[in-house]
Amino acid sequence: MKLRAAVHRRFTDEQGHRFVYAQPSAAILAIDANAARLLELFEGEGCEAELALRAAGVGDDGPRALRELVELGFVRPADERRVPAAELPPMPFPLATLVLNVTNKCNLSCTYCYEYGEDRLGPGRASKAPARMSDATARESIDFLFANAGERPVVSITFFGGETLLNVPAIQAAVAHAEAKAKSAGKRVHYSLTTNATLLEPELVEFLVAHRFGITISIDGDQRSQDRHRVFRSGAGSFDVIAPKIRYLVDRNRAARGRPIGARVTLTRDASSVLETYRYLVHELGFDEVGFAPVTADPSRDYALPSEAYERMLAEFATLAEDFVQATLRDEPHGFANLKDLLRELHAGVNKAHPCGAGLGLLGVSTAGELGLCHRFVESESHTVGDLESGIDEAARTAFLRAGHVDQKTECSTCFARPLCAGGCYHEAHVRFGEATRPNLHACEWIRGWTDLGLSAYARIAAGKPRYLSALEGS
Numbered sequence: 001m002k003l004r005a006a007v008h009r010r011f012t013d014e015q016g017h018r019f020v021y022a023q024p025s026a027a028i029l030a031i032d033a034n035a036a037r038l039l040e041l042f043e044g045e046g047c048e049a050e051l052a053l054r055a056a057g058v059g060d061d062g063p064r065a066l067r068e069l070v071e072l073g074f075v076r077p078a079d080e081r082r083v084p085a086a087e088l089p090p091m092p093f094p095l096a097t098l099v100l101n102v103t104n105k106c107n108l109s110c111t112y113c114y115e116y117g118e119d120r121l122g123p124g125r126a127s128k129a130p131a132r133m134s135d136a137t138a139r140e141s142i143d144f145l146f147a148n149a150g151e152r153p154v155v156s157i158t159f160f161g162g163e164t165l166l167n168v169p170a171i172q173a174a175v176a177h178a179e180a181k182a183k184s185a186g187k188r189v190h191y192s193l194t195t196n197a198t199l200l201e202p203e204l205v206e207f208l209v210a211h212r213f214g215i216t217i218s219i220d221g222d223q224r225s226q227d228r229h230r231v232f233r234s235g236a237g238s239f240d241v242i243a244p245k246i247r248y249l250v251d252r253n254r255a256a257r258g259r260p261i262g263a264r265v266t267l268t269r270d271a272s273s274v275l276e277t278y279r280y281l282v283h284e285l286g287f288d289e290v291g292f293a294p295v296t297a298d299p300s301r302d303y304a305l306p307s308e309a310y311e312r313m314l315a316e317f318a319t320l321a322e323d324f325v326q327a328t329l330r331d332e333p334h335g336f337a338n339l340k341d342l343l344r345e346l347h348a349g350v351n352k353a354h355p356c357g358a359g360l361g362l363l364g365v366s367t368a369g370e371l372g373l374c375h376r377f378v379e380s381e382s383h384t385v386g387d388l389e390s391g392i393d394e395a396a397r398t399a400f401l402r403a404g405h406v407d408q409k410t411e412c413s414t415c416f417a418r419p420l421c422a423g424g425c426y427h428e429a430h431v432r433f434g435e436a437t438r439p440n441l442h443a444c445e446w447i448r449g450w451t452d453l454g455l456s457a458y459a460r461i462a463a464g465k466p467r468y469l470s471a472l473e474g475s
């Protein structure tokens with residue numbers, strides 16, 4: 001019988017132990033040399049089983065190894081059609097997270113900002129929506145989240161902008177209302193926000209720490225890196241304003257044993273080294289975690305990342321991943337957030353039908369109360385999925401999710417990174433191709449290279465410090 005290997009990635013750890021990551025199941029399995037050889041022979045168009053067993057030179061153990069690969073679904077009849085993934089989960093899908101864009105204004109003018117820059121989807125500074133969400137709309141947003149969360153025991157509320165802290169009253173109104181709703185509904189609430197840190201005052205820090213906010217600060221690194229793009233409208237850099245505020249927040253949060261404070265770094269063409277930036281943010285400013293995101297920009301922008309920059313970025317991520325693995329093996333904490341997230345997904349066997357929760361368990365609310373697929377799509381007329389008053393436009397939501405399903409992205413079907421990527425960010429696809437449901441094929445090499453780094457780190461940690469991975473469960 002002619003057999004064919006499922007789409008997979010084979011990899012080894014430092015000691016030469018072999019593993020396979022299988023795309024259909026998103027499972028990682030340790031394999032022996034015979035199984036590895038057979039998988040290699042069955043790749044592509046496949047091969048007759050007898051021929052492969054002979055060519056592999058696997059001796060008496062061959063049939064057993066092959067039987068196991070077939071039983072695990074790693075090798076299948078060559079003419080078998082792939083079982084399509086379920087098109088959509090039962091709709092209406094209960095909400096887990098609501099992102100409140102409490103303001104569409106910002107006090108910085110970062111050159112690469114998707115909100116106000118040349119790649120925005122919404123009207124940016126010309127927005128006719130209110131500059132700030134009213135307290136009433138903030139409370140209605142909370143009512144809406146609880147009404148659409150189904151049986152979920154925990155809901156998440158994220159505050160976003162513009163600069164989120166330009167509208168503290170709406171945040172405080174939403175939190176007070178959510179506390180009361182959670183009590184009567186018997187649910188728990190997690191709060192988080194993203195800020196540029198320019199407006200973090202001590203009283204506000206106390207409020208955020210008291211409510212155990214997950215706080216992410218958009219910052220690009222040391223003074224030189226930060227002031228390159230993250231500037232006030234006058235052109236003045238923002239580093240001197242934010243550095244003392246961040247130090248104060250980190251100290252207070254640590255003293256109160258709050259949730260980790262994260263930095264989010266936007267990587268542009270001229271960004272400093274990832275390792276240096278990480279070390280500065282963790283060791284000098286005190287961040288618990290640092291996440292890096294390549295800038296989302298039309299390739300013509302002078303800060304956009306050309307293809308060779310992705311190669312450089314991958315090499316730098318590899319260096320930081322090595323730092324992470326070494327620290328983990330020594331039982332020391334490490335805050336490379338991208339890798340921690342990837343390891344969590346690999347360990348959980350995440351197999352995505354959609355790249356992210358946008359439109360599914362997550363929606364964004366504009367200052368006017370309109371619902372968008374996520375925070376980056378609010379005020380984008382073409383991606384509105386209802387409003388607080390009339391509720392979710394389920395027809396629009398379902399149509400988008402159907403079009404964005406990974407099975408619609410034929411180029412992704414033969415990619416081993418599909419369970420984790422599923423085509424990548426809708427917003428980035430919209431900026432690049434004018435169509436949110438297209439796969440981000442410009443970034444495949446980067447995504448596959450990054451997944452390879454994650455697999456290699458996973459294998460080494462699984463061998464040397466397996467309890468680190470167990471601790472990721474449910475974290």
Ligand code: SF4
Binds near residue numbers: 416424444
């Ligand atoms: S976008 Fe590229 S990397 Fe992502 S799943 Fe599709 S083919 Fe793979």
Ligand code: SF4
Binds near residue numbers: 427428
């Ligand atoms: S569409 Fe992009 S920005 Fe929006 S939630 Fe998904 S990954 Fe994030």
